[in-house]
Amino acid sequence: MKFLIDINHPAHVHFFRHPMGLLAERGHELIVTSRAKEMALPLLDELGVRHVVLSAHKGGGLLALGQELVRRDWALWQVARRERPDAMAAIGGTFVAHVGRLTGIPSLVFYDTENATLQNAITYPFARRVIVPRCYQGHLPSHHERYDGYHELSYLHPNRFQPDRGLAERNGLDPTRDNFFVRTVSWQANHDLLETGWSVSLLRRLVSWLAERGRVHISSETPLPEDLAPFAYRGRVGDVHHLMAHCRLFVGESATMASECAVLGVPAIYAAHTGRGYTDEQESRYGLVSNLRQFHADRLIDAVSAILQQPANVWSERHGRLLAETIDVASYVANRIEQRGAAL
DSSP: OOEEOOOOSSHHHHHHHHHHHHHHTTTEEEEEEEETTTTTTHHHTTOOOOOEEEEEEEEEEHHHHHHHHHHHHHHHHHHHHHHHSEEEESSSSSSHHHHHHHHHHEEEEEETTTTTTHHHHOOOOOOOOEEEEETTOOOOSSSSEEEEOTTHHHHTTTTOOEEEEEHHHHHOOOOOSOEEEEEEEOOOGGGGGTOOOOHHHHHHHHHHHHHTTTTEEEEEEEOOOOOGGBBBBOGGGGHHHHHTTTTSSEEEEOOHHHHHHHTTTTTTTEOOOSSOOHHHHHHHHOOOOOEEOOOOHHHHHHHHHHHHTTOHHHHHHHHHHHHTOOOOOHHHHHHHHEEETTOO
């Protein structure tokens, strides 16, 4: 069979990497369409994945996103009409849902972001299946299903990933002291409309405090001020999880990276005004994430201090419980695509 995977964000590359490998091993043909956003294209290229670029992210706002929606729907429709895949899959899935409805090709939408209300409203009704983690808290259509896990377990489950300390050190890990990973985002994604993030002064205060206690690695979607530039992560994009897995903790605005650290057994602080069902569950069920909706520098530093006071075995025990209660998501995703959206 032939399947189309639509990639719109760097995290989508990670999510589909192993399912695509499993499908290829089973003899299926894959078509990958992509979007020029942040490091998505370099990641695909690093992995040797052939892909067709359909559009580029050119900033936020309803007008820009609406224009891209029309252009990308048209471009994807042309690819789908030419290739006639047996099914299409994507995270978020707006484009595959629209094109799938127009062409009659089954579309599978994998998603975990409840606050993307506008995107979900123009996507879910048109998809063949909407597939979400068990912790998803938002409205869902009747044609949905849930699974025991998180998106990040598609590529960071122990069956798929083993942290390599040598790679971590080659990508910036300081083996002589604690390492801290900080993430800031641009708030220009379609699910970030009207959202605002950290101020530069907050970032400076946090990094200054952390730098007194260890090595700080900043991953930022926007250029850093000159005084913070020395802390920027400069390793290979595809190796960042090896570094994250060996950090003492994570603190940032990215729910995805907070969840990545949680499934790696690294305690995480997710500090943003809007929440996610998966980070909420990772806090309430496993105690691996601290969710801060209202925050300032002192509050962030207090949360970091609380984590640093905990013994290391606390996090390993909580991590073991998380892995025992979740699935190898990559296998599940590959199986659902192969089943072409039919009900279980």
